[in-house]
Structures are given as structure tokens and as C-alpha cells.
Amino acid sequence: MKALAILLSSVLALSWSPATLAEEDGADLCSDPGVVFVFFNGVQTTLRGANYAKAEFHRLFGETSPAGETIKYEVLYNYSEGFEDFVETFEQRLKEQEGILEGRFELFFEALRGGGPWWDQMQRVTSSAASVLVGLVEWYEAETLNNLTTLVGNPPTSANYAEHRARIENWTLEGKKLLFVAHSQGNLFANAAYDFALTKVSSDSVKVVHIAPAAPTLRGPHTLADLDLVINGLRPFGTVAPVTDSIPGYLDRPPGVTGHKDILGHGLLEIYMNEGLAVSERVFGHVVSALNTLVAPEAQAVPGFITATLTWDGAGDVDLHTLEPTGAHVFFANPAGHSGYLDVDNIVGLGPEHYYASCDPNHLRLGEYRFAIANYDRAEGRTATVQIASWNEGVLGTRSVVLGGATEEYPAYLMFNVRVFQDDTGELRTEVW
């Protein structure tokens, strides 16, 4: 079997063009974050909303921790089930009042916040716009409460969030301090993530900051506004954290950075990160306090320009194989390649195994990397998961496979192809398939 693996490696090497990276004065290609600021988004957040929330945290807390470490901002994203159903109701509501607003879906996101500049303009020319809007907001509040209550009753499971767990596994392996900041229903996911992280590191190395928590239990300090109609609306259905702050009524609130106020008093950027509202100071204080007290866990692996992390769900010996652009085959029997290293190997069970491609421009090779796995022994029927990440863009992909019989050194499962290339501006980028 070992001979087959070497043969495969040789054949692949022959079929690839030799690839080199332009020399760059020995500068490090990556910035190694000591702290990962992990955002768990709230209810009804689109991918764009998640990106802008991260960017707002970055704007407010910067790239350097009190200890002088680089902070990296990532999202562990969740989608609100039933969000798309809101579109149908929105369409129906727009048809009311003689249909003057019919088909104007650009008003959708403003409507979820209780209005905005475009709704204001509509109200200038038609009084019916105001009643349509209020009808929408009342309906939206009720539906959001309904969806949140359902989620609280059926919290997320590990099976649904394998990518989140694999990412946490990678962070703890590389010795990162972890700050989990969760808004709204994201708190349910943050709690699960925190409990999982504690199986890897101590509570000194991972902290949670809860914002408007929809979760009945907490893992850290929280902030909740008295006029948050969404979270306080959950009280009749179960345990809700106590109110910590008062906020002004809707008409007296300054808009947040989105230009909106949020009539429901629940928005992350409109309420809890609104620097014009005192409630934001509590959130910021919790974040700063956590950053000041986090302790780095012991690193077991080295971060890289790209990394691959392999885990599996039980005993047995599963192996990570990397075929580098030069044809070098990196695995337990040959842990040092031309571009990177297999720096964590596991022969007992669960994993992890970890490969990193160097951030040193003198070592990193451009071209295609192939990541494959093998059931070396005793892992038949196990689910094995490989996650590929880049230092700057986070997780590029996560895939799982149920392993068949042992193949020893032969990597029977090709999991990912990753191309490292230089774009028109000279920036090193990655592409995965």
C-alpha cells in the first residue's frame, strides 16, 4: 500500500507543472492573530449583514489587543429558518392600500427596522405607507418571536454545525485566544460553541459576551435593553436574562450607523453598537474586559498561509495526505514538504491532524494543492472531516466522508483541491474546489 501511495504521488507530480513563488524579500506573507473575535449573528441576518457586523466590530476594537496581539474577525454564521417566508407576506402587505407600493422590494430591509429614509419619502406622498409599515412591523415582531421560540425549544446540534466545530478545533490547536460575541439567536450557537471549546481549552482561553441573548442560559456577561421588544417578548415562553439598560423610546433614539433606529429595539448596529446610546458602553466594556483577561492556550500546531485540519468521530487511525504543487507528498511518513509540514499526527482516534503551508515566501509554492485522506487502520465507518482555511479569508471549505475499509498509506478520498495564485495586483489568493 505504501508503494501505491508513493506511485500516486509520483504520477501526480509528473502531471503538474513545476510552480514557484516570486521571492519577496523574506517578508512574512501572513499575519498570525493571537486573538480571534468570533461573531455569532442574530436573527434575520443575511451574509452581507454578517460581514458588516464584523467590520463594525473591527472599526470599534481595531486590529490589536491590549496585549499587542493581532485580532482577527470571523463569523460562525447561522441562518434564521423561515426568513424567506417573510417575503411572501411582505409582498401581500405591499399590495394593500390600493397597491401603491406593490413590487417595491427595496423597502424590505428598511421595513424590518421599522422604516428608514426611503419609507419616509413614501410617507410624504401617501399616508397609506405608514399604515402598511406598522402592519408589517407588528407582523414581523410576532413572526420573529415565533421563530425564536421554536429555535430555543430545539437548539442547534453538533451535527448541523460541523464547520463551526472544526474551526474551533483549528483555533485551539493553533493556540488562539477566543472571544465569542453573540447577538440574539446567535447566543444559542455561541453557548454550544463555548461548551465544545471547553473540551479543548480552559475557560481562561475562551470568553463569551452575550448581546440581547435569546438563550435561556448564559456563559458570560450579557447586555439587554428594556425596550428590546424581541427578547423581552420571549419572557412569557421561558427564561430570559434580566434587563441591564434602559434605552430611549423609538422617536428619541439616534439612528445607528446603518441610518436606521430599529423600532423593535433589537438591532445590533442600531441599538447595541450604537455609540449614541449608553447601552453600547456596556457591550464595549464586556468586550474590552474579555480581551484583557484572555490567556493563550498552548499551541500544538503552526498557523499557515493555508491549513488543513482533519478530525474523525471515534477511535482508529486516519491520515491526512497533502500533495503539493511541486509533487511533494506530505503525510506521516514524509511530514516535511517543499511548501509545508504535517505538524500534528494522530494514530489513536478523533484526531486532529494538521498541515500548514508556510507563510515564508521562500517556501510557499504557487499552484495546486490536493488534500486527501486515508483510513490507515481501524476507522471503517468513521466520519472524517477535513477543513481547509486561509490565513486571511478563514474557512475555504469543510467536507466529511464516511470511511470504508483500511487502505493503510493509500489516500482513497480526495477531499479538496486548492489553488494558490497571484492576482493582477500581486496579492496571493486562493481558490478551492
Place this chain on the structure above:
Amino acid sequence: MQRTHEATKKRRDSLPLQAPPHIPRTLALSVALALALLAAACSRAESETIEELEASGAVPKLDRTDSLTGTDADQNGVRDDIDAFITREYPLEPQRKAALQTARALQKTLLVEPGDVQSAKAAAREDARACNCVYRQFPSGGTKEAAQVGSELESLTANTKQRLLALLRTSKTLDGTSWALPTGDTCE
């Protein structure tokens, strides 16, 4: 770090720790409704129409054709109506280019096949790069906050039922995934 724990503690000490009585939602919303209606009635210009608002630029005049991508005559990856909005709103070249990059990234999110996680992740990363660029070009306290630029462009992109549903489908495909905010100059 731009914030100090001391400043925050001072503020926190001055905040009430006990919750004031919760105001029933129906009352809060009813008050808001009444005031909104009053405000609308007071400022209403009955002679104006929505079409006139569009013509004046008070609200954007948008492409409502059936396709996801709409009309893009110059094939720059941005719908022509959004192109026109950006040109009007952002005369400064770096800001205009950042807004165009965002609009292009958002448009790509509409074209992800449902359930295609790898394509959805690529779209999310591209939007994150554009977002990072917008924050570089729209510093806080300027004519418009970066967050407002992003939310406006999302609303413009998702201006029909078909487009809005496509945008939400891509977000749904990303459920349970993770990605980072890139650092450095990600402007195109």
C-alpha cells in the same frame, strides 16, 4: 484598542442595573404608529407621486425586470440602475469604486445555485473583501457611514421578489459555515 475599560466602567457605574417596567409591545407600536401617521400627514405633499420622487432622486428609480441580473449594458457586473445610483451618490472615485465592488459582489450572491455551498462561500468571501474595502474608503464620521453604504446597496440589489429570494437562498446555503473579514487592501 480604541476603547478603554476605565471609560466603560465609569459609564456602567452610572447605569441603572434594575430593569424599568417593561412597556407592552402593542403600546409602543401603537404610539409609534400614531406619531408616524401624524408626521406623514403633516409633511405630505399630496400633489407629489412616487414617480416624481423617483424623477427627483429622492428615492431610486430601479430596474424591475424579471431577470436576476437586470440590464447591465456596459457589462461591468453591476445593474445599470445601481450603476447610476452609485455614480450620483459617490462622486469621489475611490468611494465610487468601492461601492461598485460591493454591488458586483452582491449581484454575484444572487447567482449562486441553491445548496451549492462552495459557490456560496466564494460569494460570501467576495462580499467580505468588498465590505473591507468600503470601510477603508468610507471612514466613520464622513458623508455616509460604511454600514449604510452596504445596507443601501443590498436593498437596491434585492429590489424584486425574485432577487430578494435569491439573496436569502444564498444566505440560507451558508447556514453553519464560517468565513473571515480579510485585512489589508482588498479594493479592486
